[in-house]
Amino acid sequence: MEDVILDVRGATKRYGGLTAVDSVSFEVRRGEIFGIAGPNGAGKTTLFDVVTGMVRASGGEIFFSGTPIGRSSIHEICRLGITRTFQKPSVFDSETVMGNVVVGAHFGSGKPWWKSLQRDPEVWRRAAEALEFVGLAERAEEISGDLPVYDKKRLMIASALASSPQLLFLDEPFGGLTDDEIDALLVLLERINEEQGVTIVLIEHVMRALMALSDRILIMDQGKTLLQGEPKAVMSDPEVVRVYLGTSADEVATQGKERDDAEH
Amino acid sequence: MLSIDGVVAGYGGTTIVQGVSFEVPAGECAVLVGPNGHGKTTLLRAISGLIKVRDGRIEFDGDEITRERAEKIVERGLIHIPQGDLVFPDMTVAENLQLGAFTKSAAKRAKARIEEVYEIFPRLLERQAQRARTLSGGERRMLAIGRGLMGDAKLIMIDEPSLGLAPVIVDEVYRQLRRIVDSGMTVLLVEENFRRGQTLADRIHLVENGEIIRSGGADDVLDDRAVRETYLGVSE
Numbered sequence: 001m002e003d004v005i006l007d008v009r010g011a012t013k014r015y016g017g018l019t020a021v022d023s024v025s026f027e028v029r030r031g032e033i034f035g036i037a038g039p040n041g042a043g044k045t046t047l048f049d050v051v052t053g054m055v056r057a058s059g060g061e062i063f064f065s066g067t068p069i070g071r072s073s074i075h076e077i078c079r080l081g082i083t084r085t086f087q088k089p090s091v092f093d094s095e096t097v098m099g100n101v102v103v104g105a106h107f108g109s110g111k112p113w114w115k116s117l118q119r120d121p122e123v124w125r126r127a128a129e130a131l132e133f134v135g136l137a138e139r140a141e142e143i144s145g146d147l148p149v150y151d152k153k154r155l156m157i158a159s160a161l162a163s164s165p166q167l168l169f170l171d172e173p174f175g176g177l178t179d180d181e182i183d184a185l186l187v188l189l190e191r192i193n194e195e196q197g198v199t200i201v202l203i204e205h206v207m208r209a210l211m212a213l214s215d216r217i218l219i220m221d222q223g224k225t226l227l228q229g230e231p232k233a234v235m236s237d238p239e240v241v242r243v244y245l246g247t248s249a250d251e252v253a254t255q256g257k258e259r260d261d262a263e264h
Numbered sequence: 265m266l267s268i269d270g271v272v273a274g275y276g277g278t279t280i281v282q283g284v285s286f287e288v289p290a291g292e293c294a295v296l297v298g299p300n301g302h303g304k305t306t307l308l309r310a311i312s313g314l315i316k317v318r319d320g321r322i323e324f325d326g327d328e329i330t331r332e333r334a335e336k337i338v339e340r341g342l343i344h345i346p347q348g349d350l351v352f353p354d355m356t357v358a359e360n361l362q363l364g365a366f367t368k369s370a371a372k373r374a375k376a377r378i379e380e381v382y383e384i385f386p387r388l389l390e391r392q393a394q395r396a397r398t399l400s401g402g403e404r405r406m407l408a409i410g411r412g413l414m415g416d417a418k419l420i421m422i423d424e425p426s427l428g429l430a431p432v433i434v435d436e437v438y439r440q441l442r443r444i445v446d447s448g449m450t451v452l453l454v455e456e457n458f459r460r461g462q463t464l465a466d467r468i469h470l471v472e473n474g475e476i477i478r479s480g481g482a483d484d485v486l487d488d489r490a491v492r493e494t495y496l497g498v499s500e
Contacts, residue, residue: 041400041403042400148301151301176300176424178298205430247435251459
């Protein structure tokens with residue numbers, strides 16, 4: 001039996017008359033990279049919000065390593081080992097790069113807030129490691145608001161890593177990056193997955209990146225699951241092409257995860 | 265239509281755009297490409313009057329606009345659609361779009377334009393009475409682009425039109441841009457998605473360290489192997 005790290009059963013989120021997430025079910029296996037795509041407004045980010053505890057689900061159940069987390073608060077979920085990043089580069093602009101990562105490291109450490117009033121060597125070591133891992137160590141003293149977009153995105157990932165997650169949710173990590181930066185981030189995410197053993201769930205519209213990373217893909221449309229499965233099969237489905245891929249279908253058809261090909 | 269000559273601009277003590285010169289002839293589409301953080305967005309902000317031009321000269325449609333206020337520049341028909349999803353969260357989708365046609369000349373055509381915007385982005389029509397804060401990130405981006413298309417533009421500058429949009433919607437945005445360019449409008453794009461940008465570009469300018477280091481037709485630039493590998497990450 002496969003080791004399921006996240007089990008989402010019928011997750012639903014209603015805002016007034018609008019059902020943003022409509023009975024979505026999926027499992028994420030420990031160690032895999034799970035991709036989510038679909039039209040704008042399909043409910044992908046809301047699904048992230050529900051699973052990471054930013055908003056409470058209107059229905060359904062969510063289990064993390066067997067523990068129900070549907071009613072847990074955001075900090076409890078973080079300390080269990082789930083963390084996330086955001087579509088827009090969200091960092092504390094006026095804080096230094098190191099300062100940002102220390103917040104993540106402290107939040108994930110489970111220590112009470114007043115412990116943060118003193119410099120905690122363990123927290124700072126964890127933060128410095130995370131910065132080193134994403135390649136921002138030399139910029140530790142710089143003010144975060146001035147960083148270019150790729151560095152802000154890496155900083156957001158470093159802050160998330162500093163909380164020692166087992167499961168990392170990334171919301172459009174590749175948006176706004178140049179081709180070279182996309183290549184660099186692909187390598188970084190592979191390393192987070194393989195070297196740090198972190199399971200990754202990502203939402204992405206940059207098909208080259210989504211296809212290169214994902215072991216499996218879930219396509220959402222209008223709050224519901226349209227399809228899930230192997231990337232190539234999913235992306236060649238006529239309905240997925242119609243509602244989501246459009247002319248990119250040809251380009252996507254030639255892409256896929258190399259690791260997969262090697263296994264088969 | 266647009267002529268940039270030795271423009272220098274930046275923020276505080278930092279100079280980001282270090283003497284850029286290029287021209288966008290009427291009815292053409294120019295695309296700025298190059299690494300992030302090298303001044304493409306800052307250059308657009310300087311052109312549209314959102315930040316001060318420290319040196320150099322900008323002419324638009326025959327007049328100098330180097331030190332003009334942003335609202336005056338908009339009235340002249342130079343419309344800037346910035347990066348991101350800057351919309352008025354507590355106004356409805358329709359109200360946000362109306363605001364894109366606030367100049368007198370644009371207001372007259374607002375009715376027809378809003379229909380065009382809804383045609384490109386049917387999702388905005390579905391959500392027209394909703395407050396913008398209830399939209400998803402990608403829908404807000406559609407709204408920001410749609411609002412820019414409401415203006416009475418002679419030249420449209422768009423910062424990363426494909427960012428955060430589903431591929432099928434990017435198709436639609438580019439189809440509309442194609443139409444705009446074919447109808448004789450002048451367009452200046454910043455686009456990270458080179459393959460997309462290339463389909464529209466009459467001329468491509470590579471920006472690095474706040475300078476234009478190479479300009480040419482899309483084919484010329486693509487033919488230059490070093491440029492292709494170093495700046496575009498396109499390799500065989």
